[in-house]
Amino acid sequence: MSTAPTGTACLDSVLAPTVRHWLAAGSVGTAAFALVTAEFLPVGLLPAMAADIGISEGQAGLMVTMAGVLGALAAPTVTVGAGRLDRRNVLMVLVGLLVASNLIVALSTSYPLVLLGRLLLGIGVGGFWCIGVAIGPRVMPEPTGTRGTAIIFAGISLGTVAGVPAGTFIGDVLGWRAAFAAAAGIGVAVLVAQALLLPALPPQRAIRWRDLPALLHVPKARIGLLAAFFMFGGQFFAYTYIAPYLVQITGLGSGMVTGLLLAYGTAGFFGNVAGSWVAGKDARTAVAATALVLGASALALAAFGAIPMAAIAIIVVWGLAFGALPIATQTFMFRAASEALETGAALLVSLIQVAIALGATVGGLTVDSFGLVSAMVAGGIVMMLGAPVIAMLGRERSAAAAVSH
Numbered sequence: 001m002s003t004a005p006t007g008t009a010c011l012d013s014v015l016a017p018t019v020r021h022w023l024a025a026g027s028v029g030t031a032a033f034a035l036v037t038a039e040f041l042p043v044g045l046l047p048a049m050a051a052d053i054g055i056s057e058g059q060a061g062l063m064v065t066m067a068g069v070l071g072a073l074a075a076p077t078v079t080v081g082a083g084r085l086d087r088r089n090v091l092m093v094l095v096g097l098l099v100a101s102n103l104i105v106a107l108s109t110s111y112p113l114v115l116l117g118r119l120l121l122g123i124g125v126g127g128f129w130c131i132g133v134a135i136g137p138r139v140m141p142e143p144t145g146t147r148g149t150a151i152i153f154a155g156i157s158l159g160t161v162a163g164v165p166a167g168t169f170i171g172d173v174l175g176w177r178a179a180f181a182a183a184a185g186i187g188v189a190v191l192v193a194q195a196l197l198l199p200a201l202p203p204q205r206a207i208r209w210r211d212l213p214a215l216l217h218v219p220k221a222r223i224g225l226l227a228a229f230f231m232f233g234g235q236f237f238a239y240t241y242i243a244p245y246l247v248q249i250t251g252l253g254s255g256m257v258t259g260l261l262l263a264y265g266t267a268g269f270f271g272n273v274a275g276s277w278v279a280g281k282d283a284r285t286a287v288a289a290t291a292l293v294l295g296a297s298a299l300a301l302a303a304f305g306a307i308p309m310a311a312i313a314i315i316v317v318w319g320l321a322f323g324a325l326p327i328a329t330q331t332f333m334f335r336a337a338s339e340a341l342e343t344g345a346a347l348l349v350s351l352i353q354v355a356i357a358l359g360a361t362v363g364g365l366t367v368d369s370f371g372l373v374s375a376m377v378a379g380g381i382v383m384m385l386g387a388p389v390i391a392m393l394g395r396e397r398s399a400a401a402a403v404s405h
Contacts, residue, residue, distance in 0.1 A: 020197070021139060021140040022140065022151075023193075023197045024139040024140065024197045024198050024199065025136060025139045025140045025151040025152065026151060026193075026197075027190060027193040027194045027197045027198060028091070028132055028135065028136070028139060028151070028152050028155070028194075028198070029151040029152045029154055029155035030155055030186075030189075030190050030193065031091065031094075031095050031098075031128065031132060031155070031190045031194070032128065032132060032152050032153075032155030032156045032159060033155035033156070033158050033159040033163070033186075034095070034098055034159070034183065034186045034187050034190055035094075035095075035098055035121075035124055035125050035128050035159065036125070036155070036156050036159030036160055036163060037159040037162075037163030037164075037166070037167065037183060037186075038098055038101065038102055038121055038125075038163070038180075038183045038187075039064075039067050039071075039121060039125050039159075039163075040064070040159070040160070040163050040164050041163060041164070041167040041179060041180065041183060042060065042063040042064055042118075043064065043164045043239065043240055043242065043243060044164045044165065044167050044168030044171065044243050044257075044258070044261050045167060045168060045171045045176040045179055045243075046060045046061070046063075046240070046241070046243050046244060047243055047244050047247055047254075048171060048175075048176045048254075049063070049114075049176050050244075052176065053110075053111050053114065054111075055111055056368055057241065057244050057364070057367060057368075058363075058364035058365060058366075058367045058368035059111075059364065059368075060364075061240050061241065061360045061361065061363060061364035061367070062115065062360070062361065062364065063114060063115070063118050064118075064236060064240050064356065064357070064360040065356075065357045065358075065360045065361045065364070066115050066118040066119050066122060066357075067118045067119075067121045067122040067125060067356075067357075068122065068236075068353045068354065068355075068356035068357025068358075068360065069122060069353070069354075069357045070118075070119050070120075070121075070122025070123050070126065071122040071123075071125045071126035071129070071349070071350075071353035071356075071357075072122075072126060072349075072350040072351075072353035072354045072357065073122075073126065073350075074122060074123040074124075074125070074126030074127050075126040075127070075129060075130050075345075075346040075347075075349035075350045075353065076130075076209070076212050076346040076347070076350060077126075078090070078094075078123070078126065078127030078130060078131060079127075079130040079131070079207050079212070079345075079346040080207055080208065080209055080212070080346075082127075082131060082203065082207075083203070083206050084202075084203055084206055085203070086200055086201055086202055086203075087131055087135055087138075087201035087202070087203060088194070088198045088199070088200055088201045090127070090131050091128070091131060091132055091135075091194060091198070091201075092191060092194050092195070094123070094124040094127045094128050094131070094132070095124065095187055095190050095191050095194065096187075096191065097120045097121065097123055097124035098121060098124045098183075098184075098187040098190075099184050099187035099188055099191065100117075100120055101117045101118065101119075101120040101121035101124065102117070102121070102180045102181065102183040102184035102187065103117075103180075103181070103184045104116060104117030104120070105117040105118065105177075105180045106177045106178075106180035106181040106184065107177075122353070125353070126349060126350070126353055129345070129349040130345050130346045130349055132152065134345070135152075135201055136151065136152045138201055139198065139199070139201075153326075153327075153330075156326065157268075157269075157272045157323070157326060157327065158269075160268065160322070160323075160326060161264070161265040161266075161267075161268025161269055161271075161272065161319065161322065161323050162265040162268075162269070163265075164261055164264075164265065165258065165261040165262035165263075165264065165265040166265075167179040167182075167183070168243070168257065168258045168261050168262075169258050169262065170182055172254055172255060172258045207346070211344070212344060212346050212347055213344065213347060214337070214340035214344035214347070215333075215337055215340050215344035215347050215348060216344075216347070217340065218336060218337040218340050220336040220337065221333060221336040221337040221340060221344075223336075223389060223390065223392055224287070224329065224332050224333045224336050224390075225333075225347075225348065225351055226389050227287055227291065227329070227332075227386040227389040227390050228329045228333075228348070228351065228352060228355070228386075229351055229352075229354075229355045230291070230355075230382055230383065230385040230386045230389060231287075231290070231291050231294065231325060231329065231355075231383055231386040232325070232329075232352050232355040232356055232359065233355035233356070233358055233359040233382055234294070234295065234298070234359060234379045234380065234381070234382030234383030234384075234385070234386075235294060235322065235325065235356075235359065235379070235383060236355070236356045236359035236360045236363065236379075237359035237360070237362060237363040237366075237375060237378060237379035237382055238298045238301075238363065238375050238376050238378075238379025238380060238383075239322070239379070240359070240360045240363055240364070240375075241363055241364075241367050241372055241375050242261075242315075243257055243261070244367075244372060245301070245305065245372045245373075245375075245376065246260060246305075246311065246315075248372060249305050249306055249372055249373065250305050250306060250307075250308055250311045251306075251308065252308065252311075260311075260312060260315050261315075263312070263315065263316055263319065264315050264316065264318065264319035264322075265319065266319070267316045267317070267318075267319030267320045267323065268319045268320065268322050268323030269323060270320060270323065271319060271320035271321060271322065271323025271324040272323040272324060272326075272327055273323075274320070274323075274324060275290065275323060275324025275325070275327045275328045276327045276331075278324070278328070279324075279327055279328050279331035279332070280331070283328065283331045283332040283335050284332065284390055286324065286327075286328040286331065286332070287328045287329060287332050287386065287387075287390050288386070288387045288390045288391065289324075289387075290321050290324045290325050290328045290386070291383055291384055291385070291386030291387040291390070292384060292387050293317065293318075293320070293321035294318065294321040294322065294325065294380075294383040294384075294386075295380045295381065295382075295383035295384030295385075295386075295387075296380070296384070297314055297315075297317050297318035297321060297380070298318070298376045298377075298379050298380030298383060299376065299377060299380035299381070299384075300314045301314045301315070301318070301376050302373050302376035302377045302380065305373070305376070332390075333348060359379070359382070362378075363375045363378075363379060366378055
């Protein structure tokens with residue numbers, strides 16, 4: 001007897017297997033898009049949400065922090081706790097948390113309820129990064145297994161660069177609650193697609209707690225983890241508060257901010273393509289260059305952000321670098337420790353989520369204490385630290401060569 005769900009069995013009789021595999025991978029990729037979009041949705045809506053709920057912009061940054069904190073805790077917990085559970089069912093539960101989270105935020109009348117919704121999202125995001133990303137080759141088996149993974153990562157990248165401007169546009173036209181309601185609607189559509197398209201996905205192996213620190217045993221991977229921590233932390237130190245900065249410092253209207261964030265996301269798409277090409281040739285150079293451009297962009301915005309034309313140009317360059325950030329760090333880590341990454345992925349996910357949460361939290365405190373410009377300056381400096389950290393790898397190689405001689 002087949003273990004495939006009824007919906008998938010029915011599709012087998014109608015669609016060619018290759019088509020079914022593409023659709024299954026697409027449903028997981030769309031889930032990735034929905035989760036990542038929801039994680040960063042408050043960035044573009046932050047001024048409106050802060051004003052409506054009656055909190056400061058620094059406090060509003062906790063909406064990003066809460067998702068990051070729970071994502072960091074959920075990554076290892078879901079990885080180990082999933083045990084022998086069917087990965088199809090686990091994925092659907094995680095997407096269900098996405099739907100519940102966005103509905104709670106959209107309908108909430110108080111700040112604590114908003115934070116509760118963001119906590120649920122954090123569990124979904126952290127769990128998906130560890131469970132969902134690994135199943136690409138299974139939903140689209142070889143020889144097209146790499147395509148399945150590419151589709152899922154495309155959803156992550158698209159959510160990273162396009163989710164904020166899309167949410168900001170909806171919020172501008174219909175209000176910020178409508179943006180979260182739309183995100184919940186996408187989640188419902190994803191659930192239906194997964195129920196129909198995903199086959200049974202029994203675990204290939206159960207990950208144990210002692211497997212999680214695998215990356216820490218690889219020197220090159222440790223350097224990559226440190227660089228990723230600085231880059232993601234610095235990014236959300238500054239980027240979380242980019243919308244209020246453009247309104248208050250640059251003097252742009254909400255419509256212009258929406259358009260500029262769309263330009264940021266569009267530039268990010270091209271940055272993802274360029275970053276993939278550079279990382280394919282030299283992942284270390286890709287990480288270092290991304291760190292330098294990210295940091296320089298935030299510092300330039302602090303210096304020249306009061307000039308609208310300068311701010312527009314800087315935001316586009318920043319978007320290019322941000323688009324390259326996920327693919328550059330992922331490629332570096334995969335080449336540094338591909339075998340350890342399979343069991344140690346939860347550690348990488350947790351570290352990135354901690355960096356996002358810490359960056360947004362400290363950035364919020366900085367904004368409330370010293371103003372918006374200070375967040376751009378401090379965030380830019382932290383991002384640029386990723387470049388000298390990766391340069392440590394060169395010194396490590398030189399030292400190893402000297403010893404061998």
